[in-house]
Amino acid sequence: MSFVAMTYCQGSWCLLPLLLLFTIWEAGSGQLHYSVPEEAKHGTFVGRIAQDLGLELAELVPRLFRVASKDRGDLLEVNLQNGILFVNSRIDREALCGRSLECSIHLEVIVDRPLQVFHVEVEVRDINDNPPVFPLREQKLLIYESKQPDSRFPLEGASDADIGENAVLVYRLSQNEYFSLESPTNSKQTKRPSLILKKTLDREKTPELNLLLTASDGGKPELTGTVQLWVRVLDVNDNDPEFDHLEYKVRIMENAANETLVIKLNATDQDEGVNGQLEYSLMSIKPSGRSLFTLDENNGELRVNGTLDYEANKFYEIEVLATDKGNPPMVGHCTVSVEILDINDNAPEVTLTSLSLPVREDAQPNTVIALISVSDLDSGVNGQVTCSLTPNVPFKIVSTFKNYYSLVLDSSLDRERVPAYDLLVTARDGGSPSLWTTAIDRVEVIEIHEGVSRHIYRK
Ligand SMILES: *[C@@H]1O[C@H](CO)[C@@H](O)[C@H](O)[C@H]1NC(C)=O
Ligand SMILES: *[C@@H]1O[C@H](CO)[C@@H](O)[C@H](O)[C@H]1NC(C)=O
Numbered sequence: 001m002s003f004v005a006m007t008y009c010q011g012s013w014c015l016l017p018l019l020l021l022f023t024i025w026e027a028g029s030g031q032l033h034y035s036v037p038e039e040a041k042h043g044t045f046v047g048r049i050a051q052d053l054g055l056e057l058a059e060l061v062p063r064l065f066r067v068a069s070k071d072r073g074d075l076l077e078v079n080l081q082n083g084i085l086f087v088n089s090r091i092d093r094e095a096l097c098g099r100s101l102e103c104s105i106h107l108e109v110i111v112d113r114p115l116q117v118f119h120v121e122v123e124v125r126d127i128n129d130n131p132p133v134f135p136l137r138e139q140k141l142l143i144y145e146s147k148q149p150d151s152r153f154p155l156e157g158a159s160d161a162d163i164g165e166n167a168v169l170v171y172r173l174s175q176n177e178y179f180s181l182e183s184p185t186n187s188k189q190t191k192r193p194s195l196i197l198k199k200t201l202d203r204e205k206t207p208e209l210n211l212l213l214t215a216s217d218g219g220k221p222e223l224t225g226t227v228q229l230w231v232r233v234l235d236v237n238d239n240d241p242e243f244d245h246l247e248y249k250v251r252i253m254e255n256a257a258n259e260t261l262v263i264k265l266n267a268t269d270q271d272e273g274v275n276g277q278l279e280y281s282l283m284s285i286k287p288s289g290r291s292l293f294t295l296d297e298n299n300g301e302l303r304v305n306g307t308l309d310y311e312a313n314k315f316y317e318i319e320v321l322a323t324d325k326g327n328p329p330m331v332g333h334c335t336v337s338v339e340i341l342d343i344n345d346n347a348p349e350v351t352l353t354s355l356s357l358p359v360r361e362d363a364q365p366n367t368v369i370a371l372i373s374v375s376d377l378d379s380g381v382n383g384q385v386t387c388s389l390t391p392n393v394p395f396k397i398v399s400t401f402k403n404y405y406s407l408v409l410d411s412s413l414d415r416e417r418v419p420a421y422d423l424l425v426t427a428r429d430g431g432s433p434s435l436w437t438t439a440i441d442r443v444e445v446i447e448i449h450e451g452v453s454r455h456i457y458r459k
């Protein structure tokens, strides 16, 4: 057995041998072993083949020293001057042997006179010349936002054409909130890495994620390959439609025209597609039994339908629903409180009740001639009524209670001068503009023992 190792030394510095060279002469098998790394440059030293076979340099040419190799003729060659086997052309281990662990070139060395045949085995060692490669540059994953944590999503793994440590892959996932990486393990027989969901996804917050998966091999230095993971989060109908407010307060005049817009409601739903498409509907209107409002199911416009009347009802409470078109649908609701505002649309009413008619000429001041009562259906100042009487007559109006008055004699009468009075009672409300009603009371003055007559006109 002979052993040759070559190092190049200069002073105390030794260049690590580019090639770890050794030869083993196995006497029994008669075989010579060399080793060369793949991709070595042209002219790289492989071994002193002539010497190691025990041949003299001088006899190489005369004995027709030649090297034969099945299929691999030109990869290695021998210099007949110095008997050195060297690399002639590029040796690619992967092209030569694929992924098999053993890779060597078999040489047959022949000399004549006498004929001798030697067998030489040159091992081609792997260097880390292949990076891990993913089948695609980008991988898409569609994941429903309803997926439970710990769900697993298998990925395409990378492959590495090298062997041994140079092909041992370690996977890394870019930093992110939602996924961790489960690397393939030898025991599990799965070569695929998988994403594991760490926490629940929410499409409304994170509709998509871009992750980077990196595979590194075990070579020194290591080589890496990457694949872009594009995760699209699919929507499920998990959001209620929501109105901007739970309650809306609106005021509207009672004389609002038919179809007047009361309020435009707007609900939003964060879901996507039909899960976020809304339809509005009226759930109830209180007081019930009224269809005084309509709601457009598409645009949420609440409008007056018909004629409002403050005097009939001052306040409505309307429950509105917004329903999405998901399956199953989700519902949001709100309340619209509609306050009807009074306008001065009712004139006061006056009622006259005459008492002592006709009036005796000798009647005393403060004699009550008639009772007056007024009323107004409107509210507030629109319903506040004041009463007045034609000026310059010997009568006056005295308030007896809210909205009740008496028409009383103010001074003495003289039938010979004025036999009868047409008294105009005006009831006027405080609205602006105000409305009023008048009543005429004809008062005749009689002499004692004369006949009686009485007239009341109302306008
Ligand atoms: C509803 O409100 C949202 C914003 O709050 C707005 O983007 C949308 O256009 C509104 N829709 C309608 C119909 O007004
Ligand atoms: C609108 O009012 C009319 C009566 O004026 C009624 O027949 C109709 O049903 C109402 N519309 C709605 C949508 O309530």
Ligand SMILES: *[C@@H]1O[C@H](CO)[C@@H](O)[C@H](O)[C@H]1NC(C)=O
Pocket: 258, 259, 305, 306, 307
């Ligand atoms: C109000 O308008 C609606 C819709 O146009 C109509 O059906 C209804 O008859 C109208 N009501 C009145 C009192 O005009």
